Amino acid sequence: MVFAKNDVDYSLYLVTDSTMLPPGTTLCSQVEAGLKNGVTLVQIREKDTETRDFVEEALEVQKICKKYKVPLIINDRIDVAMAIDADGVHVGQSDMPIPMVRRLLGPSKILGWSVGKPSEVETLAKWGPDMVDYIGVGTLFPTLTKKNPKKSPMGPQGAIAVLDALEEFKAIWCRTVGIGGLHPDNIQRVICQCVSSNGKRSLDGISLVSDIMAAPDACAATKRLRGLLDGSKYQFVDCKLNETFPTTASIQSVISQVSSNRPLVQHITNKVHQNFGANVTLALGSSPIMSEIESEVSELARIPNASLLLNTGSVAPIETLKAAINAYNEVNRPITFDPVGYSATETRLCLNNTLLTYGQFTCIKGNCSEILSLAKLNKDKMKGVDANSGNMDINLLVRATQIVAFQYRTIAVCTGEFDCVANGIFDGKYKLSSGTAGITAEDLPCMIIEDGPIPIMGDITASGCSLGSTIACFIGGLNSTGNLFDAVVGAVLLYKSAGKLASTRCQGSGSFHVQLIDALYQLFHENKPESWSASLKKFN
Ligand SMILES: Nc1ncnc2c1ncn2[C@@H]1O[C@H](COP(=O)(O)OP(=O)(O)OP(=O)(O)O)[C@@H](O)[C@H]1O
Ligand SMILES: Cc1ncsc1CCO
Ligand SMILES: [Mg+2]
Structure with a gap:
């Protein structure tokens, strides 16, 4: 399946971790529960899985993603992504350099990069629209998912600096998802506070692991998350200034x-x-x-x-x-x-x-x-x-x-x-x-x-x-x-x-x-x- 890159919906991006599955669930059952209830993008991120098992898992998840017409991204393992013809790859700052990844993947695949600093945005802007399609902006809050966190959490203020850099360096094509320590109790605030200083850009979505992967009822958990994204308070409407002044x-x-x-x-x-x-x-x-x-x-x-x-x-x-x-x-x-x-x-x-x-x-x-x-x-x-x-x-x-x-x-x-x-x-x-x-x-x-x-x-x-x-x-x-x-x-x-x-x-x-x-x-x-x-x- 080839996804038109502009049509990818980043709003609720599920990243897997099979080490936290609750009893009675599997990687596939959790992913399917997510997809059924509003997950719009899936990334397989299995840091401790042997290659053969990884490929098998990836093929199974891929089947489910195809059923729900949702793109599948592979974390770090470009070889696995190419072998199974996944829809894209996500790499971090210390993984293979982006231009090499792009050369291997070809132009049509989705390429994501973890970004925490304005200088990294400057780099991706210099590469132009053919390199990085989206960035994971983080780490926003403390998280247990990163075993050896190298950076301290940036909070919404750090995300605003990254969004400002995307505007400053005119990387208009590049989509963004917030990542790290996002949970139902902070998602709405993050969405409303993470906006560039010129008011033009906010996050395109949020990415999370544990609230779905570790949920005993992943269907209910995803529904709740979807509800927060589409919720009545933070509706999908255009911002308007109050026209009336106090008298x-x-x-x-x-x-x-x-x-x-x-x-x-x-x-x-x-x-x-x-x-x-x-x-x-x-x-x-x-x-x-x-x-x-x-x-x-x-x-x-x-x-x-x-x-x-x-x-x-x-x-x-x-x-x-x-x-x-x-x-x-x-x-x-x-x-x-x-x-x-x-x-x-x-x-x-x-x-x-x-x-x-x-x-x-x-x-x-x-x-x-x-x-x-x-x-x-x-x-x-x-x-x-x-x-x-x-x-x-x-x-x-x-x-x-x-x-x-x-x-x-x-x-x-x-x-x-x-x-x-x-x-x-x-x-x-x-x-x-x-x-x-x-x-x-x-x-x-x-x-x-x-x-x-x-x-x-x-x-x-x-x-x-x-x-x-x-x-x-x-x-x-x-x-x-x-x-x-x-x-x-x-x-x-x-x-x-x-x-x-x-x-x-x-x-x-x-x-x-x-x-x-x-x-x-x-x-x-x-x-x-x-x-x-x-x-x-x-x-x-
Ligand atoms: N010089 C002043 N002239 C007029 N109004 C003042 C003046 N100083 C303070 N106020 C008023 O007093 C109130 C307290 O303001 P102030 O800036 O002193 O707050 P504050 O330092 O946070 O006070 P506190 O910490 O003691 O509670 C406000 O309503 C403010 O409008
Ligand atoms: C004096 C004082 N010290 C801590 S709070 C407070 C009240 C005024 O802000
Ligand atoms: Mg005061």
């Missing part, structure tokens, strides 16, 4: 929704913030629950209008944090992430980055140092958990906020004397291969919220953390058709206006703290955003 009327509607829905706001937050955050949540007509109990997170996430604030100021055990992220992501309930002191120490950097690559966040909120560091526009490390507000360039802060919003497909908030809010969620809809339809970070809508300097806001602890509580209340309280950007911008506008009001009523930082809760309570319950003091402007 005082839309913010008023958000507050009405929060009032009637009374969201349950789970806080996993630092010790300094816990009491303050609980009181702010109550002032906003919502119910706080300060819980770090791993076994209850999925129950909490399932309560109607549940919302999670995840603040890494002082930290619960990482397994608890991951369980919470998983639980809220699984049922599509919002998470507000506050990476406190993001780059203040190596420990914080590593912890926050681990969480950022682990889950999908509706909103990421930080002070200007945190957002600049997240956007990699800050060369200096942070000094502590407070911002270096100083004299900040608004263009730089907007740029940083847009980059964070774009990279993490989130609503990003950057706080300080003025606050920026950028919308990068694209309605939560993504399509394999097509990136963000050419929309880039700079195109994202951004709002500026301002009310003149209120220095006393920086003189109480956890004022930023409590803005996180406010955002979590607002997005949690939305009806199912409510607008997330309106909710986040509304929360920031309310908080700034309340800060201003409290600053005129207080005697010092102690009473400011109390006055801030009073002002939030008052402005929320009056619900007249048109009379709030802070201004709301589009940035352009």
Whole structure:
């Protein structure tokens, strides 16, 4: 069978490993279960099999692949691929050089290469379209399948660098699959986050081993994977920017929704913030629950209008944090992430980055140092958990906020004397291969919220953390058709206006703290955003 290379569907690429077959299954039975339920490409990768056995296995798998009209790729063994007339070969960086493989295989076969660095993309681009047809981009996450991993996992940021290189070196023909440590709990996020900076290219598929090969019920496992790829949240639709911007009327509607829905706001937050955050949540007509109990997170996430604030100021055990992220992501309930002191120490950097690559966040909120560091526009490390507000360039802060919003497909908030809010969620809809339809970070809508300097806001602890509580209340309280950007911008506008009001009523930082809760309570319950003091402007 000759497959037209352009027609190959890379979306769900099964790589075999017969060392992990569960009892009662065979290599062929697992492959067939996969093919029946949505696997679109198969690679035989058997590192410890003798040549004769390898050939026999390959012939058997080939029969099944032909039955389902799915191409068969052989890992590394060009001789076996040629002997059985397989559809293609996949080689790694230390296997036979690509031009030699191509010479042996001829022009019509599919040739895949494992790639982890932009320089390798440059090489394949120089070879041109007749050499490499697709690349396995990885290793994305830690995996047990690679026995002697030479490289440390690259995460979505590493994959973005490879996708950027494919664009930079104009290797338009080359398809991509993500590889390494991909599982049902991270596939959707990987698809939505791995997009080139110019918005034009995302992964064409994902490749995995254990979730099908080691599954006691490979049919069900494949169906689940297929469901995630085709799922309702990450639908196969074109990306669109939100056309509407928040107004005082839309913010008023958000507050009405929060009032009637009374969201349950789970806080996993630092010790300094816990009491303050609980009181702010109550002032906003919502119910706080300060819980770090791993076994209850999925129950909490399932309560109607549940919302999670995840603040890494002082930290619960990482397994608890991951369980919470998983639980809220699984049922599509919002998470507000506050990476406190993001780059203040190596420990914080590593912890926050681990969480950022682990889950999908509706909103990421930080002070200007945190957002600049997240956007990699800050060369200096942070000094502590407070911002270096100083004299900040608004263009730089907007740029940083847009980059964070774009990279993490989130609503990003950057706080300080003025606050920026950028919308990068694209309605939560993504399509394999097509990136963000050419929309880039700079195109994202951004709002500026301002009310003149209120220095006393920086003189109480956890004022930023409590803005996180406010955002979590607002997005949690939305009806199912409510607008997330309106909710986040509304929360920031309310908080700034309340800060201003409290600053005129207080005697010092102690009473400011109390006055801030009073002002939030008052402005929320009056619900007249048109009379709030802070201004709301589009940035352009
Ligand atoms: N100089 C200022 N003028 C006006 N508003 C300010 C000023 N500084 C901070 N704010 C407001 O105070 C809140 C907290 O912002 P900040 O940038 O200080 O957060 P943070 O450093 O993360 O706070 P924390 O870590 O103490 O919780 C935001 O709502 C922000 O708009
Ligand atoms: C003071 C402090 N230390 C860790 S978290 C926190 C609250 C403000 O971010
Ligand atoms: Mg903070």
